[in-house]
Amino acid sequence: MPYLMRTPAVEELPALSALCFRSKAVWDYDNDFMEACRRELSFDPLELQSTSIVVAEEHGRIVGVAQVKVVGKEADLLKLFVEPTVLRGGVGRALFVWACGRAAAMGADKLMIEGDPQAPPFYRRMGAEDCGFVPSGSIAGRLLPKLVRDLRECEVRAASSVVG
Ligand SMILES: CC(C)(COP(=O)(O)OP(=O)(O)OC[C@H]1O[C@@H](n2cnc3c(N)ncnc32)[C@H](O)[C@@H]1OP(=O)(O)O)[C@@H](O)C(=O)NCCC(=O)NCCS
Numbered sequence: 001m002p003y004l005m006r007t008p009a010v011e012e013l014p015a016l017s018a019l020c021f022r023s024k025a026v027w028d029y030d031n032d033f034m035e036a037c038r039r040e041l042s043f044d045p046l047e048l049q050s051t052s053i054v055v056a057e058e059h060g061r062i063v064g065v066a067q068v069k070v071v072g073k074e075a076d077l078l079k080l081f082v083e084p085t086v087l088r089g090g091v092g093r094a095l096f097v098w099a100c101g102r103a104a105a106m107g108a109d110k111l112m113i114e115g116d117p118q119a120p121p122f123y124r125r126m127g128a129e130d131c132g133f134v135p136s137g138s139i140a141g142r143l144l145p146k147l148v149r150d151l152r153e154c155e156v157r158a159a160s161s162v163v164g
Contacts, residue, residue: 003056003063003094010045016055016065017042023064023081027118037138041079043067051078052102056091066095068103068111075103075151077113096126104154111149123147 008016020041025034047053047067056064063086067079077099082091103111113123114134124130128147136142 003058003091005054005056005094005098007048008053008055008062008065010048012055012062013043013045013048016053016062019062019065019083020079020081022084024116026084026087027116033139040138041081043079052106054095054098054102056094056098058086058091064091064095066099068099070103070106070108073107073109075099075106075108075111077111092122093126096123100149100151100154104151109150109152111151113147113149114144115147117145120145120147123149 020043021034021038024037024041029037043053051067051069053065053067055062056066062083064082065079066077066081069076069078080092080095080099082095100111111128113128115123120128120130124147126149128149130145131148132146133143134146136144
């Protein structure tokens, strides 16, 4: 399914933060855990300048969001969240392809991912490789899996198809 990929407007950021929260909750975390993650799942308007953010739209409805930050040759995947009602429908792949394309177009040769512990099977399917663990920014003592996607042979067409 081809999704419309576009940059969100600043007024849409609260709804996108809510989407991230709903999406993270699919892994059945309790309320305290989810609240501890809320800040990390939210967008600040300044991030529209300091990072690249995209939404995937289907029939005029936002079904996912991704955010990357590129510093030199390295990119970080800061967010990748799919609306729970459309999981396993290809939105995650479309967002990941966009993230790789955008990062490569901005000069990065690798995309670093600090994922939810439930997400590595998806990222491995997208060609990423495991490269250790990092401390969670939200929960003291929690470790998150770290993965890396080599971008040197990445297609950049996805990035150039973004509108807005
Ligand atoms: C992880 C996530 C982004 C995947 O998005 P999605 O739209 O469901 O994934 P897609 O439908 O595009 O799947 C792409 C491929 O990955 C596979 N895949 C997706 N989720 C998977 C999972 N949990 N386990 C194993 N494989 C998975 C699909 O089967 C598909 O494989 P195929 O190429 O053989 O058909 C989505 O589950 C999500 O948003 N989860 C909650 C939030 C989250 O944890 N985000 C990641 C933060 S690090």
